[in-house]
Amino acid sequence: MPRIITADVFKLRYDLGGYKLSYGPLTDMFPVLLKLTDSDGNVGWGEANPQQPFTEEDADEVIQVLKDELLPILLAEQDCEPAEIDGLLDKVRPEKHLLAKGAVSIALLDIKGKRLGVPVANLLGQVIRTSLPVSHPLNNGTAEDDIAVVDAKLKEGYVDFMLKMGAPSSTIADEIKRVAILDERYGKSVRFKADANTGWTREQAAEFLAGVENSLLAFVEEPIAKGDIDGMAELQKNTSLLISADESLTGMASAKRIIEQRAAMVFSIKITKNGGPLRAQALANLAKDNGILCYANSMGEGGITQAASLHLAVTTSNLIDIGHSFRSVLRLTGDVTNFASFIKNGIVYLPEGPGLGIIVDEDKVRQNALVSHHLARD
DSSP: OOOEEEEEEEEOOEEEEEEEETTEEEEEEOOEEEEEEETTSOEEEEEEOOOTTTSSOOHHHHHHHIIIIIHHHHHHOSOOOHHHHHHHHHHHSTTOOHHHHHHHHHHHHHHHHHHHTSBHHHHHSOOOOSEEEBEEEEOSSOHHHHHHHHHHHHTTTOOEEEEEOOOTTSOHHHHHHHHHHHHHHHGGGSEEEEEOTTOSOHHHHHHHHHHTTTSOOSOEEOOSOTTOHHHHHHHHHTOSSOEEESTTOOSHHHHHHHHHTTOOSEEEEOTTTTTSHHHHHHHHHHHHHTTOEEEEOOSSOOHHHHHHHHHHHTTOTTBOSSOBOOOHHHHOBOOOBSGGGGEETTEEEOOOSSBTOOOBOHHHHHHHOSEEEEEEOO
């Protein structure tokens, strides 16, 4: 690939509207967008999605890392092949700054796809599917709250839902009852999964898993503290339900530890959290080699990250057979892409154009930018 001659970094604000998680409501997201331009005039877009306390870095830290460390290295390179740049940046900062690295990787893949006239999915491997069912989130609350949303969304084509749990306002008995009511009402016609977002103690998680042992839950995600692999391993050992690793799954080191201890049977893959499509693909391949399924998850992402995630998901053979997280853009106010147009009746469809296959409204990006930086090759 030709050299990158300019890089533009933007900090935006998206309104999430209030998403109730175990550690409190999320209202605003501050994505970092990256525009790269190569010597032939091709443009690629990347995105990072910091979300504290889920991620260690906030948007300003991501921007600083891009501006002061990663982009100067990129702009000095003669050949900007995505995999080689990933490797170079990993040597500079091993297992660090995955959000910023991911934005660079997405943008380089977007450029490469556009240069070759092929979708990013074709660069990642064999396209196994061209669409996926979409999961709809359900806030922390009661079964009655859930039923009102589920009944409405069934009419729109959604049959997969993520139950958010772990809030201090709900007891474990409440959550067990919630699952039982939903199973009784919907049976196998609707598919549910539960996500506690690290909100429980080991004892609470064990109580919940025992109480829903015979439920239809597809999996239970990150029930206890981030990084408590020993605790997750003990939980997985004592339940027939699948446990999914999300917050605890970052790079290869954490993935290998989870596998060694059999602490989860599902990997929750997030393009931005895991450092971009190529690093995320390496995690998915490692999971496949060890009999672990993958879930294409999201974290309040805009259309650039969502598109990149979809391009990887359609090539991933060990994807769990359930709805995946591709409706962030329908919940956000302010997204600068047309990714929402690829979601219809509870299904997301792979864009057919080259690169990411989406349109980024650069005028809107620049108008809405809270912060922007321009870097050029010397």
